[in-house]
Amino acid sequence: MCLAIPSKIISKNGFEATVDLYGARKKVSLMLLPEDASVGEYVLVHAGFAIQKIDEEAAKDAIGLIDEILKTLEQEDADSLQ
Amino acid sequence: MERRANGINRLLKKAGRPVKLMEVCGTHTVAIFRHGIRGLFPGISFLSGPGCPVCVTSKRDIDCSILIAREPGVTLLTFGDMMRVPGALGSLNRARADGADVKVVYSPLDAVAAAEKQPDRKFVFFATGFETTIPLVAAALDMAHSLGLDNFFVYSVHKLVPPALRALLSAPDARVSLDGFILPGHVSAIIGPRPYGFLAEEFHIPAVVTGFEADEIMEGTLMLLEQIESGSARVEVAYKKVVRDAGNQTALSLMDRYFRPFDAEWRGIGMIPASGLRLKEQWAAMDAERVFKPHPPVSHEVSPGDGGCSCGDVLRGLKLPVDCRLFGSGCTPDHPVGACMVSTEGSCAAYFKYGPFIKRQTSGQ
Ligand code: SF4
Helix, strand or coil: CCCCEEEEEEEEECCEEEEEECCEEEEEECCCCCCCCCCCCEEEEECCEEEEEECHHHHHHHHHHHHHHHHHHHHHHHHHHC | CHHHHHHHHHHHHHHCCCEEEEECCHHHHHHHHHCCHHHHCCCEEEEECCCCCCCCECHHHHHHHHHHHCCCCEEEEECHHHCCCCECCECHHHHHHCCCEEEECCCHHHHHHHHHHCCCCEEEEEECCCCCCHHHHHHHHHHHHHHCCCCEEEEECEECHHHHHHHHHHCCCCCCCCCEEEECHHHHHHHCCHHHHHHHHCCCCCEEECCCCHHHHHHHHHHHHHHHHHCCCCEEECCCCCCCCCCCHHHHHHHHHHEEEEEEEECCCEEEEEEEEEECHHHHHHEHHHHHCCCCCCCCCCCCCHHHCCHHHHHCCCCCHHHCCCECCCECCCCCCCHHHCCCCCHHHHHHHHHHHCCCCCCCC
16 A cells, blocks of 8 residues: 556646656546655655655566556555446 | 675575575565575575565455445545555455445555645545655645645555564564565665664664565675674675665655654554654644544454465565465465455565475474
């Protein structure tokens, strides 16, 4: 539940950004980010918010494992909606 | 990776005894299984502490959320994991089947958006989570406040990680004996390493904040074993790319603006001083607890023998899920008895999913 997912900023408008989250475009809020992040940079996203900026290499490293956990969680969400 | 594995094995051999480490993050529990780290180091018992906010939400809080959801004109919104957690009045899933308006949202901001769209309905966000999630709910409150919404409320059952660790280590009856803590990566991205200082200073237990990759977990484990070997105790960070020394001050100050600590009940563990957060007095108009005043009919003392469920002992590191007599027979992810089996990141659910691949380890208590 405390999982944050690395995502790339695609576009930005003030405190709102669109990120690429596993191929899907998502709108996230940047209001909790302690430093400025620009288009092309990576952030950790948790439930609609960027919570920390990370470098590209770190983001790419993390993607494999997180992908797996995310799938499990999505499955659970789908189950709970049934 | 190999260097780290060799280092760990060398230090384990030197220690000449089993080493007990506790992770306090559900994502770590799952990652340690996924990477097969248990199998690699049979000399280490990895115990799963209270690392999943879903699993520690008290029955009373579930019941309160159900009562609020049943109020006319109310929509209750929450994260998907909360839907199946059983309280005494059933689950939110059950409440929805019975006609209550309960919705799953991805972000607390979705709840604010819903409230903005329908000003004649009341929208209550049932907010669970540790420090990773709390600032998001503070941000949602901030947004609702600046939009001037009077139909958005939060029922906060947020929990804080450091007070829970202190409670585990100071329990007079059943105190777990641990050699080290693997501290959560994303909780620490918000709070930084400092709030864990007491682990080393007061309890002399080594602790390392680490990430979720195999090599990060192994690096963290190696750092812990090095501390154990040298007899030192410090809080270290093996996840510097995400965890800054000061944490995330923007998030912390927003959290502080809206919430204050109070003594909260943890499922299976009991009351822990200053371990929960509720809305500050000045935000009472957005506090669902004050506005709706839910009164569940029965009082739910924490009963460790809840239908034979040993969640409390599992969360405190006193038992492994496989030591519970219901594990896998009376209790499965499809028919969970305790909350640790409900959430994907609950210890029991993780053991159930990955169990066939591990050798039975005992908790050694
Ligand atoms: S296996 Fe089920 S009953 Fe046993 S401790 Fe875990 S959640 Fe409780």
